[in-house]
Amino acid sequence: MKNVIIEGTGVYIPTNKVYNEQLDEHFEKRGLSAHSLMNHLGRRKRYFISEGENTITMSINAINDCVKKNNINLKEIEMVVVCTDTPEYLFPSDAMKIVGLYGEQLSNVKTAFTLNSNCTGMIQGIDVVYKYMKASDIKKALVVGCFCITPIALWADTVVYATFADAAACVALTMSDGETRKGFLDTKVSVNAGYHEYITYPKCGMSKVPLKAIEPNEKRLEWNPFPMDFIPEEWTKAIKEVLGRNGLEAKDIDYYIFSQLSDVYNTETLNLLGISPDDKKYFFVGKEYGYTGNTCPILCLNRMWDMYSQPDTKIIICTVGAGYSIIVQLYQF
Numbered sequence: 473m474k475n476v477i478i479e480g481t482g483v484y485i486p487t488n489k490v491y492n493e494q495l496d497e498h499f500e501k502r503g504l505s506a507h508s509l510m511n512h513l514g515r516r517k518r519y520f521i522s523e524g525e526n527t528i529t530m531s532i533n534a535i536n537d538c539v540k541k542n543n544i545n546l547k548e549i550e551m552v553v554v555c556t557d558t559p560e561y562l563f564p565s566d567a568m569k570i571v572g573l574y575g576e577q578l579s580n581v582k583t584a585f586t587l588n589s590n591c592t593g594m595i596q597g598i599d600v601v602y603k604y605m606k607a608s609d610i611k612k613a614l615v616v617g618c619f620c621i622t623p624i625a626l627w628a629d630t631v632v633y634a635t636f637a638d639a640a641a642c643v644a645l646t647m648s649d650g651e652t653r654k655g656f657l658d659t660k661v662s663v664n665a666g667y668h669e670y671i672t673y674p675k676c677g678m679s680k681v682p683l684k685a686i687e688p689n690e691k692r693l694e695w696n697p698f699p700m701d702f703i704p705e706e707w708t709k710a711i712k713e714v715l716g717r718n719g720l721e722a723k724d725i726d727y728y729i730f731s732q733l734s735d736v737y738n739t740e741t742l743n744l745l746g747i748s749p750d751d752k753k754y755f756f757v758g759k760e761y762g763y764t765g766n767t768c769p770i771l772c773l774n775r776m777w778d779m780y781s782q783p784d785t786k787i788i789i790c791t792v793g794a795g796y797s798i799i800v801q802l803y804q805f
Contacts, residue, residue, distance in 0.1 A: 476602040477655040478781075478803070479612075479644040481774040482538025484530050485761065486519040486638050495634050498627070506634035514735035518637030518762025520622045527560040527618040530640035531570055535616060538642040546577040551613035552584045553601050555593035555766050557673070558620040559586060570616070582610065591731065592661075592793035593617055593766030594641065595801055601645060602656045611647045616640070619765030624673060624693045632695050637762030641770035658802040660714045662706075663795070670698040671794040704740035707790050710800045711745065714788070718802060722746055725753065727780055731791040732758035732768035741790070766793075781805050 492510050499506050521530070531554060538544060554567040561569055565586040571578045583604075589596040594617035601613050618640040625632040648655065675694040676686050707730075715721060722745040730738040735756045739749065747753055757772050764771060769789050773780060780787055782805060789801040 473650055473653060474606050475648045475650050475653065475655040476605050476645055477648050477805075479544065479646045480538055480542030481644070481770055481777060482534050482536070482541055482642040483767075483771055483774045484533035484537060484640040486521045486525060486530070488520045488522050489517055490520050490637075491517045499630060499634070502628055504628060504630055506630035509630060510634055512736065513635050513733065513763070514756060514759050515635050515762060516759040518635075519639065521620060521638045525620075525638075526623075527556055527558055527566055527620045527640075528569060528573070530620060530638065531556075531566065531616045531618045531642075532573065534618070534640035534642040535570070535614060538614070538644055542644060544644050546574065547580055548612045549578055549614055550580055550582045550610045551601060551604070552578065552581055553597050553613070553615050554586045555588070555597035555615065555617040556586065556619070557588045557590045557593060557765070558618065558624060559588075560620075566618075567616075589766075589797065590793035590795065591733075591765045591768075592791050592797050592799045594643070594770055595766075595789055595791055595799045596661070596793075598643060598645070598656070599659045599661070599799070599801065605645065605647055613645045615643045615645065617642075617767040617770060619767050621693075621765065626689060626692050626694075629693070629695055631697065632693060635763050637764050639761060639764035639767045639771060641767040641774065643770060654804045656801065656803055658714050658718055660710045660800040661797065662710060663797045665795055667698060667794070667796045670696045700734075700737070703734075703737045703792055704744055706798055707737075707741045707792070707800070708744040710798050711741075711788055711790060714800050714802050720786070720802075724786065725788050726785045727776070727787045728754045729769045729772050729787060729789045730754070731763075732756065732761065732772065733763050733792075735759075766791075 567584040673693040676690040785805045
């Protein structure tokens with residue numbers, strides 16, 4: 473039986489640490505406040521890139537961390553997929569650029585492309601890659617995610633600039649033959665594009681970015697506040713569908729990894745599933761890292777790896793992306 477398993481993870485967190493108090497001062501100078509929102513979303517600190525850093529540099533640092541921690545031989549990697557909605561380049565793709573920069577070390581890569589599905593990106597990318605591996609002769613792959621949000625955020629945006637942060641992550645996948653099913657067991661994806669007008673980058677559209685007449689802020693990210701209280705109920709429906717298809721109940725899952733956007737939404741989802749905080753099946757790392765888009769579930773997986781990766785441990789990964797889309801993934805170590 474062909475199983476695709478996670479061989480290991482790696483991350484890169486910038487060194488520029490930013491606390492709530494610094495952002496309070498930043499917004500107060502502009503006659504604004506994000507204090508209540510930061511507290512509501514469970515923020516304490518986050519990390520912003522420094523001069524010279526970008527999606528390419530962060531992605532390479534995450535790959536290097538994964539390689540070092542898990543003794544990965546880059547010569548064995550046959551597929552590289554970069555998941556990002558903040559690419560450094562469109563031509564060539566960031567994935568192609570990264571493979572090129574590694575040179576001889578990644579000379580055996582057969583497939584390399586960049587994927588964008590916003591904040592569901594890394595989990596969607598992992599889903600695409602593991603299914604690709606099962607249908608091909610690819611034995612080893614790297615899925616790399618990067619969220620480089622601070623260069624495109626408006627400084628007066630009390631949602632994005634106050635609560636989002638920069639980060640990169642890498643997941644090494646390998647094909648394994650076994651007598652029983654393990655690794656990636658199931659994925660559920662759903663789309664409701666009714667929210668497609670609320671978040672736009674670039675605000676002016678790509679066709680207008682080169683025009684000198686367009687103001688710089690029109691080329692940045694526009695975030696219009698919208699109600700997100702539907703998330704726990706929709707997550708619960710999707711999780712229950714995946715569990716039902718696999719003959720499982722919510723209590724059978726050892727750990728739940730959610731988007732790190734809102735601790736409140738995550739705990740509400742667990743409550744709807746009948747999971748108590750006392751069960752210790754969920755951890756929130758958003759207080760430390762901020763909200764890091766598509767990378768945040770992997771930052772959590774990486775942080776808790778020694779606990780999560782025990783044999784037969786079952787995890788659910790669940791997140792949401794702009795527009796909106798939802799993805800739920802069932803994995804067994």
